Amino acid sequence: MTATPGGGIWGRTEQQDFRSRVRGCLLGGAIGDALGAGVEFDSLDAIRAAHGPQGVTDYVPAYGRRGAVTDDTQMTLFTVDGLIRAHVRRDTGAWHPPTDVHAAYLRWAATQRDWGPDERRTEDGWLARQEWLYSQRAPGRACLTGLADSRMGTLDAPKNPDSKGCGTVMRSAPFGLLVGWEPQLVFQLAAECAAQTHGHPTGYLAAGAFAVIVHAVARGESLDAAVQRAMAHLAAHPGHEETTNALKHALGAVRQGLPTAERVESLGEGWTAEEALAMGVYCALVAEDVRHGLLLAVNHGGDSDSTGSVCGNLLGVMHGETALPPNWVAELEGRATILELADDFAMEMTQGPALHSPATPAGSPGWLTRYPRT
Known part of the structure; x- marks a missing residue:
């Protein structure tokens, strides 16, 4: 057994459950993202006209393939990468996770402008060397402009001070997977x-709220709680x-009757952070199972991939990877990378000192190649 960041003990069963929830969260979010990718800019009427009265019931082609993910999944993966790097760098005495996450987001920004990875930049680590990530998938303007230079926005001096787009929420589930942290620290980060x-x-508070929701569920609380x-x-x-108010409306909608696309649309379109959060939360709350919840989350006339991603993150962390529809997992773009990163995150959180602590000479040099301290 190994000690948890919060001072407890990770037994084998606890480690397996945590890994399943991490995998479920990242895969579920990516599946929801991919289900919505092909209809992101369509109205509900257009979706039903093209795909039948039930709307989308499976992946539809987007970006030249079925199961393609968007910038939502790309940025979520780089959030995970940044959090792992922050914990690895802690060995050096440096401990400022926002800086490490910002560096990871700058690596994501490079994937949006470069043709492919630069193998000479070993300090970028392994995720930035995944060629499939070097593709623009309708990234949000605020994400691109906020990361167009090296200055890091802060709460006191933020980038794009008037922007509250859903680009904050759709990438923030990984903060909630820091289960050894106290909730207020998860929210703050x-x-x-x-x-x-x-x-x-609204942009950054919705991200904090989403992280706390994921955090509580990952620790075993009900989604309502x-x-x-x-x-x-x-x-x-x-x-x-x-x-x-958006979250209150989501909770209220649960009590209004059977879930419908029209009820989802009553919560907004999902282009802003609070709407995407409320819509994703509502769909997860009323989901009969993962498939039902995800299809409900993407069949509306709004930001379908982001609401699908939020819902998928929640359902995945609630139920673990084995609850995800296997046919959707099998066709998902980047599945191998997502699984590898999820397992690395789970291993870092549960066994990090054995991998890279200066006090552990038998640590893994390969780990520091994947997640450099620089």
């Missing part, structure tokens, strides 16, 4: 990293009203 691209309070916990955290922050 997600908000700080959101301010690197989106400076409106997790949402209540997030609203309690939100209440302490100026400018929380839009996000709090």
